[in-house]
Amino acid sequence: MNKEKVAKYFKRLGLVQNLDDIQLDIELLKMIQYAHVMNIPYENIDIVNNIQLDLNNDKLFEKMIDNNRGGYCFEINSLFNWLLQELGYRTTSFLARYLRGTTEIPMRRHRVIAVESDLIDGRILCDAGVGERAPRFPLIIDEGLIQEQFDETYRFEKDEFLGWVLTDFYKKEWKPFFSFTEEKQLDIDYEMPSFYCERHPESGFNKTIMTAIKTPNGRKTIDDKAFRIFEPNKVTEILIENDEMLNKILNEHFYIKT
Numbered sequence: 212m213n214k215e216k217v218a219k220y221f222k223r224l225g226l227v228q229n230l231d232d233i234q235l236d237i238e239l240l241k242m243i244q245y246a247h248v249m250n251i252p253y254e255n256i257d258i259v260n261n262i263q264l265d266l267n268n269d270k271l272f273e274k275m276i277d278n279n280r281g282g283y284c285f286e287i288n289s290l291f292n293w294l295l296q297e298l299g300y301r302t303t304s305f306l307a308r309y310l311r312g313t314t315e316i317p318m319r320r321h322r323v324i325a326v327e328s329d330l331i332d333g334r335i336l337c338d339a340g341v342g343e344r345a346p347r348f349p350l351i352i353d354e355g356l357i358q359e360q361f362d363e364t365y366r367f368e369k370d371e372f373l374g375w376v377l378t379d380f381y382k383k384e385w386k387p388f389f390s391f392t393e394e395k396q397l398d399i400d401y402e403m404p405s406f407y408c409e410r411h412p413e414s415g416f417n418k419t420i421m422t423a424i425k426t427p428n429g430r431k432t433i434d435d436k437a438f439r440i441f442e443p444n445k446v447t448e449i450l451i452e453n454d455e456m457l458n459k460i461l462n463e464h465f466y467i468k469t
Contacts, residue, residue: 284340
């Protein structure tokens, strides 16, 4: 374990942990993922500014930990995976299809992490790289098991083609969230779908700024000129009028210094 870098990562997450007394159990996973989604924002600022992303973990560490930035799924979950491996968890990354809001089967453009250890029964799904409504805690990969957290409910299903399908119970029905099959992926396998997201004219990631960060009872987002605060039964929307206002919101609500 690179204790210096792991300690710096934990500090970025707002966590205090004795690295000589790590218990590789699900409680530690829950603590880390919760802190991750609460402190490291989902954001595509570099993509919109036409700054090419570098998925090398040293570069990601510099961006998100040293320079207090966020990233999108290929960035966040790559570095998250690095942290889990440094701690001693056994991880496998999969290339997933993001299904929420789709009517046809989409391309694979999302990274998720399956985690195992000797102190965990079965496998745990970790994902800190979703800007929309998404789990704050990891999920047990177990078909049909209903898993509730905060005011959200999740369940894994199996599909002959899609493989594992994570669904969430929303507006009185189960809806598909994302899916993955179990072909192990290497870090280099994410370069091409990430490049598509960065540069393709039909990509939804390279048009306007999108940021998101979870809160204890909701989340905060920026979608182009709209800053929104989601709370139970309430959404507050504020129009972002200029760059000065944008930078102030990024700093105060997303901990991003531009």
